Structure formats: structure tokens, C-alpha cells
Amino acid sequence: MLNVKLHHLSFLTENQNSMVDFYQNMMGMSKISHPNDDVILQAKNRIIHFVEGAKNTLNYAGYITPDIESLEKLRSRHLKAGLNLFKSPSPIFGDSAYAIKDPDGNRLVFGYSAEKTKEESSMAGRMQHVVVASTNVEPLINFYADQVGFVISDIVKKEDGQITSCFMRSDTEHHSFAVFLGASNKLDHNCYETDSWNDIRDWADHFAEAEIPIFWGPGRHGPGNNLFIMVKDPDGNPVELSAEIEEVEQDRQTGFWIHNERTLNSWGKGLLRVD
Ligand SMILES: [Fe+2]
Numbered sequence: 001m002l003n004v005k006l007h008h009l010s011f012l013t014e015n016q017n018s019m020v021d022f023y024q025n026m027m028g029m030s031k032i033s034h035p036n037d038d039v040i041l042q043a044k045n046r047i048i049h050f051v052e053g054a055k056n057t058l059n060y061a062g063y064i065t066p067d068i069e070s071l072e073k074l075r076s077r078h079l080k081a082g083l084n085l086f087k088s089p090s091p092i093f094g095d096s097a098y099a100i101k102d103p104d105g106n107r108l109v110f111g112y113s114a115e116k117t118k119e120e121s122s123m124a125g126r127m128q129h130v131v132v133a134s135t136n137v138e139p140l141i142n143f144y145a146d147q148v149g150f151v152i153s154d155i156v157k158k159e160d161g162q163i164t165s166c167f168m169r170s171d172t173e174h175h176s177f178a179v180f181l182g183a184s185n186k187l188d189h190n191c192y193e194t195d196s197w198n199d200i201r202d203w204a205d206h207f208a209e210a211e212i213p214i215f216w217g218p219g220r221h222g223p224g225n226n227l228f229i230m231v232k233d234p235d236g237n238p239v240e241l242s243a244e245i246e247e248v249e250q251d252r253q254t255g256f257w258i259h260n261e262r263t264l265n266s267w268g269k270g271l272l273r274v275d
Pocket of ligand 1: 189240
């Protein structure tokens with residue numbers, strides 16, 4: 001088990017002002033001072049680093065180890081697995097962090113920081129998972145499972161056997177990363193785990209006040225069993241608020257699901273990225 005958690009995300013955007021406004025006003029985040037033109041926002045348990053570039057692109061995802069010793073062990077493991085390690089692009093982690101690049105060019109950063117996000121009150125939403133879409137999921141899945149060390153919790157397949165989603169865990173939570181089959185290689189969505197179903201109600205009321213519609217949900221996903229709603233940020237990236245994500249036993253076998261609406265949302269309408 002990797003024993004890492006999603007700690008922060010970096011998105012490329014052509015529309016930095018609108019994106020920063022949305023994440024400040026709607027996601028309750030505030031600016032961290034930073035020396036260059038990038039903007040870094042944080043609230044309790046969530047940090048996003050915005051960088052100019054083609055929108056709907058994951059610049060990198062930062063995963064945190066429990067301590068610096070675990071980071072060194074992970075680095076050795078990744079070197080032994082034959083991964084190319086790159087300099088970390090994350091200003092959030094220190095110099096000991098390193099990056100890897102998947103077959104689609106997505107970067108994951110592994111690092112450690114003892115610094116806590118500020119604890120002042122904001123709506124509950126711990127950055128919990130990120131999903132990338134790809135036109136060619138199998139090389140990505142093999143890369144993350146065989147070399148990086150994520151464990152596959154659940155796989156969703158079409159009747160003809162084509163994989164449409166793969167949910168992967170890096171600790172006891174059902175997934176902290178996933179790959180979806182899509183029409184292009186891009187960021188699919190980012191997700192924030194709340195403390196309870198009532199928090200999702202509060203988030204929904206908060207979005208309603210700003211006339212931001214929920215475009216999918218409320219519902220319950222099959223894989224992960226989590227309750228969810230989704231809204232879109234100004235770049236069109238889905239933002240998910242979740243509760244009750246499944247805790248997984250270490251020896252749990254990989255589950256297999258059929259690609260249909262009920263798998264994606266047992267409460268009703270599914271949002272199928274591909275038919
Ligand atoms: Fe999700």
C-alpha cells in the first residue's frame with residue numbers, strides 16, 4: 001500500500017481570474033502569498049495551485065506521505081520499479097518531493113509537508129480524489145497499478161470487455177485516483193469529501209444561493225458507495241462534493257461492474273462519459 005493521500009491539486013487555466021473567483025467565493029478558499037504569477041488558494045484540507053495554460057488540464061496532483069521517512073521509502077520503491085523521477089513542480093511541498101509522469105503526460109507529485117492548512121472555519125470538504133479522462137485507459141491503469149503502486153478497488157467494463165473506469169486506492173479509502181475512458185485526455189473531476197450527508201445539503205444550498213446548478217446528483221455511486229453532488233467550475237471542470245466514501249480492507253478483491261447508469265448512480269441517472 002502506498003499510504004499516501006491526495007493533498008493538493010494544480011490546474012492549468014486560460015481563465016485564471018474567473019477560476020480564482022469561483023474557488024475563493026464558492027469553495028471558501030483564500031490566497032496564499034506566493035512569489036510568482038501563479039495563484040495558490042487554500043481552505044481547511046484543500047489547496048489548489050492555478051497555472052496559466054490549456055484549460056481542463058491537470059498540471060499535477062500532489063500526494064502526501066505520513067512523514068519524511070515514508071517519502072524516502074516511497075522514492076526508493078519508485079526507483080526500483082523503474083519509474084523516471086522528475087523535479088517536483090509543486091511549491092507546496094519542499095525540495096524532497098519528486099514527480100512522476102504517466103503515459104498521457106499527467107504528473108503526480110509525492111512529497112511531505114508538516115504545514116497544516118489554516119484551520120479557520122469553512123465548509124467541510126477535504127480534497128480526496130482526482131480523476132483523469134483518457135482515450136486509452138489500459139496503459140494508464142497498468143502504469144499506476146504495476147509501477148506506481150496504487151491498488152485497484154473497482155473496474156467498470158462495457159459488455160464487450162472495454163474498461164470505462166478504474167478506481168484506485170492509495171490507503172484505506174476506496175479511491176484517491178481514478179481513470180475514466182473519455183473522448184480526450186484531460187482532467188475529469190476533483191472531489192472533496194465532507195463529514196456527512198448534511199454537509200452536502202449545506203453545499204447545495206450554498207451553490208443555490210449563487211444560482212450555480214447541480215448538474216449531476218444527488219446520488220450514490222456504485223464503486224466507492226459515496227453520496228455526491230456535482231457542480232461545474234468556470235472552466236467546466238466538474239467539482240464533486242461527497243460523503244461516506246467506502247473504507248476498504250487491505251485484502252479486498254478488485255470488484256467488477258457493468259458500465260451502465262445504475263453503476264454510476266444507484267439512485268438514478270448516470271453520467272456516462274462514453275456510451
Ligand atoms: Fe469522483
